[in-house]
Amino acid sequence: MAAGTARRWGLTLGHFGVVGLFTLFTAFPFYWMLVTTFKRTSDLLKRGNNPFVYNEAPTLENLRVLFQETFYVKWLVNTALVGVAVVVITLILAIPAGYALARLTGRWGEQLGIGIFLTYLVPPTLLFIPMSRVIGDLGLQDSLWSLVLVYPSFTIPFCTWLLMGFFKAIPRDLEEAAMIDGLSRFGAFVKVVIPISVAGVLTVVIFSFTLVMQEFVYALTFISSVRQMTVSVGVPTFLVHGDVYFWGSLMAGSFIASVPIAILYNFFVDRFIAGFTVGAIK
Amino acid sequence: MATLGEDLRAPAAGRRFGFVLDRPEWLGPLMIAPAVLYIVAIVGLPFLLALYYSVSDISMGRRTLGFVGLRNFISVVPTPKFQTSLQNTFVFAIVSQVLVIILANILALALLKDFRGKWLVRLLILLPWVAPISLGTIGWLWILDSIYSVINWTLEAVGLITADGWPMYLGKPYLAMGSVITVHVWRLLPLATVIILAGLTSIPKDIHDAAQVDGASFWRHQFQITVPLIRPILLVALLFGLVFAFTDMVVIFVLTRGGPYDTTQVLASLAFFTGIQGGDLAEGAAIAIFLFPLLLAVAIVFLRIARRAEVT
Numbered sequence: 023m024a025a026g027t028a029r030r031w032g033l034t035l036g037h038f039g040v041v042g043l044f045t046l047f048t049a050f051p052f053y054w055m056l057v058t059t060f061k062r063t064s065d066l067l068k069r070g071n072n073p074f075v076y077n078e079a080p081t082l083e084n085l086r087v088l089f090q091e092t093f094y095v096k097w098l099v100n101t102a103l104v105g106v107a108v109v110v111i112t113l114i115l116a117i118p119a120g121y122a123l124a125r126l127t128g129r130w131g132e133q134l135g136i137g138i139f140l141t142y143l144v145p146p147t148l149l150f151i152p153m154s155r156v157i158g159d160l161g162l163q164d165s166l167w168s169l170v171l172v173y174p175s176f177t178i179p180f181c182t183w184l185l186m187g188f189f190k191a192i193p194r195d196l197e198e199a200a201m202i203d204g205l206s207r208f209g210a211f212v213k214v215v216i217p218i219s220v221a222g223v224l225t226v227v228i229f230s231f232t233l234v235m236q237e238f239v240y241a242l243t244f245i246s247s248v249r250q251m252t253v254s255v256g257v258p259t260f261l262v263h264g265d266v267y268f269w270g271s272l273m274a275g276s277f278i279a280s281v282p283i284a285i286l287y288n289f290f291v292d293r294f295i296a297g298f299t300v301g302a303i304k
Numbered sequence: 305m306a307t308l309g310e311d312l313r314a315p316a317a318g319r320r321f322g323f324v325l326d327r328p329e330w331l332g333p334l335m336i337a338p339a340v341l342y343i344v345a346i347v348g349l350p351f352l353l354a355l356y357y358s359v360s361d362i363s364m365g366r367r368t369l370g371f372v373g374l375r376n377f378i379s380v381v382p383t384p385k386f387q388t389s390l391q392n393t394f395v396f397a398i399v400s401q402v403l404v405i406i407l408a409n410i411l412a413l414a415l416l417k418d419f420r421g422k423w424l425v426r427l428l429i430l431l432p433w434v435a436p437i438s439l440g441t442i443g444w445l446w447i448l449d450s451i452y453s454v455i456n457w458t459l460e461a462v463g464l465i466t467a468d469g470w471p472m473y474l475g476k477p478y479l480a481m482g483s484v485i486t487v488h489v490w491r492l493l494p495l496a497t498v499i500i501l502a503g504l505t506s507i508p509k510d511i512h513d514a515a516q517v518d519g520a521s522f523w524r525h526q527f528q529i530t531v532p533l534i535r536p537i538l539l540v541a542l543l544f545g546l547v548f549a550f551t552d553m554v555v556i557f558v559l560t561r562g563g564p565y566d567t568t569q570v571l572a573s574l575a576f577f578t579g580i581q582g583g584d585l586a587e588g589a590a591i592a593i594f595l596f597p598l599l600l601a602v603a604i605v606f607l608r609i610a611r612r613a614e615v616t
Contacts, residue, residue, distance in 0.1 A: 276440070
């Protein structure tokens with residue numbers, strides 16, 4: 023009996039140990055950003071100092087510098103603008119496409135759906151060289167419009183796929199009843215299917231927006247003036263490139279742009295994974 | 305786009321387009337067309353351009369686009385820079401993926417059990433995947449700093465290294481490779497974990513119960529029951545991971561810029577430095593094209609999984 027209890031305790035302890043170690047690994051950089059945000063530069067840059075405690079009084083100076091002396095706010099605004107525009111384009115194109123793939127096309131639709139999804143896997147690093155020339159020819163270099171134009175190339179494929187799965191799960195009876203009541207197929211889609219698909223649409227909104235925030239390669243390639251940068255490029259290229267590393271402001275900027283969106287995303291992650299794993303789960 | 309606009313107006317405009325709106329064989333293609341055209345224009349055409357650039361003499365600031373055959377490949381492939389990058393790409397991708405799959409399996413098993421505060425743990429574990437990777441990597445840049453690294457401070461405090469023996473994580477070839485791999489594992493671990501976790505939770509409980517009744521040991525249970533059942537999903541996790549690892553340049557760009565001495569340079573970053581920063585679009589395209597066969601292989605495996613899922 024005692025041995026059994028000990029064994030159970032051992033297992034629980036081991037379990038917490040494993041979970042704890044992994045959590046430490048994944049979350050530590052963010053914790054470290056937060057700690058560094060409020061440290062004085064003189065505290066940070068003294069080698070003997072214990073980095074885990076505040077050797078000097080905490081300060082808001084790094085945040086002041088970040089918000090008042092850099093383009094950080096501008097970068098956030100740029101990111102939000104691009105995000106909203108990309109979300110709108112994605113919704114307009116992906117909702118009808120997802121519905122059509124779920125309901126209106128047979129066998130060839132399924133093939134096409136997989137084909138569309140696969141384009142999500144074509145990486146920016148394969149396309150950014152011709153893209154940079156095309157963007158230049160369109161006169162869009164250094165303009166946020168270049169990002170608005172290009173980002174749907176990865177949001178549409180995934181969102182179409184995601185919505186297809188979502189629409190498939192809606193019972194056909196609903197549309198059929200509406201069509202018996204005199205709506206056309208398209209009318210039923212607009213008036214019946216879309217209103218009950220809010221959860222799916224919301225997932226797509228969050229997902230597209232997060233992808234826009236994360237994107238780095240295209241933004242780095244197309245945008246070179248500081249004022250037009252998005253936050254994911256502005257922070258690592260501009261704040262690092264000075265003679266001095268503004269570690270406090272850097273960490274503050276990274277933390278502020280990472281964690282809130284991560285918390286939001288967390289609510290939708292299950293749907294997202296369901297899309298990722300296609301038919302591999304039954 | 306124009307056709308879609310007409311569709312949307314149609315119900316108001318009476319029944320003129322009514323026949324289109326009711327017949328799946330018309331409406332289906334009409335609703336898909338805008339998305340497909342957008343993708344063809346923004347992914348398909350640039351992809352063809354990428355193929356052509358690699359056999360042309362295009363460069364930034366010049367308007368010429370002459371065909372030069374395999375000249376770019378001949379001039380770029382034998383260079384030590386390219387050879388190192390090719391090798392690094394494989395080391396980076398394969399080592400990081402092996403680690404990710406092993407660690408993600410362990411973590412997913414640990415998360416399968418219910419415990420208090422699980423939602424918080426899950427949020428914290430997801431952070432690296434959800435946060436913009438360029439910003440997360442900045443956190444690591446500070447953690448791995450040559451003078452102020454918190455890791456080194458801790459190691460010194462517990463007596464594992466001395467004050468003048470601090471490793472320079474990003475400045476020494478093997479350490480730098482280890483660092484970029486670590487950060488990449490950090491970044492991809494959450495995705496693989498949740499994918500595998502989804503697979504594990506989809507296994508019916510009675511299968512586990514039956515195994516328990518039959519007295520299967522822990523390891524036997526894992527390798528003869530769980531792993532075979534989640535194999536398709538493991539494959540999905542692996543495929544995505546491989547694509548992300550083979551084609552990524554963000555972690556390397558932020559941490560090392562390919563240095564020291566190109567020891568962490570990979571094809572994607574080399575293509576960027578050659579094609580965009582160096583302005584030699586043709587050579588950059590030639591380097592980037594080497595990523596393509598890999599993607600093709602992944603696409604084929606993926607299609608086979610999708611087909612099997614359909615049949616069964």
